[in-house]
Amino acid sequence: MIKSIIFTDLDGTLLDENYSFRMAEGALVLIENRRIPLVICSSKTRAEIELYRRRLNNKHPFIAENGGGVFVPRGYFPVDADLSGFTLIADAGYQVIRLGTGYAELRRAMQELRHEGFEVKGFGDMSVEEVSQLTGLSPDEATASKERDFDEPFLFQGNRVQLPFLYQAIRKKGLRFTEGRLLHVLGESDKGKAVALLSALYQAKYGEIITIGIGDSPNDIPMLKSVDYPIIVKHPDGTFDSRIHLGWVIKADGVGPEGWNKAVIEIMSCLGTV
Numbered sequence: 001m002i003k004s005i006i007f008t009d010l011d012g013t014l015l016d017e018n019y020s021f022r023m024a025e026g027a028l029v030l031i032e033n034r035r036i037p038l039v040i041c042s043s044k045t046r047a048e049i050e051l052y053r054r055r056l057n058n059k060h061p062f063i064a065e066n067g068g069g070v071f072v073p074r075g076y077f078p079v080d081a082d083l084s085g086f087t088l089i090a091d092a093g094y095q096v097i098r099l100g101t102g103y104a105e106l107r108r109a110m111q112e113l114r115h116e117g118f119e120v121k122g123f124g125d126m127s128v129e130e131v132s133q134l135t136g137l138s139p140d141e142a143t144a145s146k147e148r149d150f151d152e153p154f155l156f157q158g159n160r161v162q163l164p165f166l167y168q169a170i171r172k173k174g175l176r177f178t179e180g181r182l183l184h185v186l187g188e189s190d191k192g193k194a195v196a197l198l199s200a201l202y203q204a205k206y207g208e209i210i211t212i213g214i215g216d217s218p219n220d221i222p223m224l225k226s227v228d229y230p231i232i233v234k235h236p237d238g239t240f241d242s243r244i245h246l247g248w249v250i251k252a253d254g255v256g257p258e259g260w261n262k263a264v265i266e267i268m269s270c271l272g273t274v
């Protein structure tokens with residue numbers, strides 16, 4: 001049977017508003033039994049994703065900070081993959097591929113934006129308590145969320161009318177922005193480029209593969225465009241994100257992990273009979 005690979009967002013997708021994946025447990029057991037790799041693809045940092053990999057008992061590669069970094073456990077692919085042409089970061093446990101702009105540059109951009117009159121406040125400007133209050137993360141998780149390398153989440157506290165000007169100012173610096181739960185500034189990296197890179201490595205390992213991507217917000221669009229089966233789940237208010245426009249997308253019948261559970265079980269039963 002052709003190998004399926006699932007790429008998933010965390011916040012609002014596999015995790016609900018309380019950062020719980022309990023509602024998706026049925027599908028998680030199913031894909032574990034079928035040995036289907038589950039690749040986390042999130043705006044969260046390496047340290048945060050490692051917490052969830054432990055909770056999920058997940059040993060697969062992962063994509064951090066909106067595609068800024070790809071982490072492949074050493075020995076995961078039969079021979080360490082040929083990654084010539086990519087920027088690799090020295091690390092004992094993983095092959096780390098850097099696709100994103102360094103954090104120092106993003107922090108400089110935040111300061112410049114403030115000087116230009118935009119009321120922006122990044123995670124780097126906030127204490128652990130502030131991040132915890134803003135996101136509902138525990139103090140430990142908030143600490144992990146501040147250990148950033150490639151992407152800066154930020155609050156915009158000015159008038160929304162200024163937003164197009166803010167985005168223009170970010171673009172002028174050669175940077176980009178995206179939206180998940182919060183606004184983010186980042187470099188040329190995105191979730192799609194990271195998914196394409198890992199898909200090529202899986203293809204080299206397994207031959208033909210089928211890729212599935214699950215998300216909920218605009219920062220997932222590049223990932224959803226890079227997979228064979230794009231799936232979106234509902235927001236807590238019961239609607240799908242109106243900012244996601246794709247040629248075709250599977251709309252899961254449920255909010256966050258509940259939709260995730262239903263869609264994965266359904267697609268597995270379809271693919272299982274192919």
Ligand SMILES: [Mg+2]
Pocket residue numbers: 009010011012013180181215216217
């Ligand atoms: Mg999300």
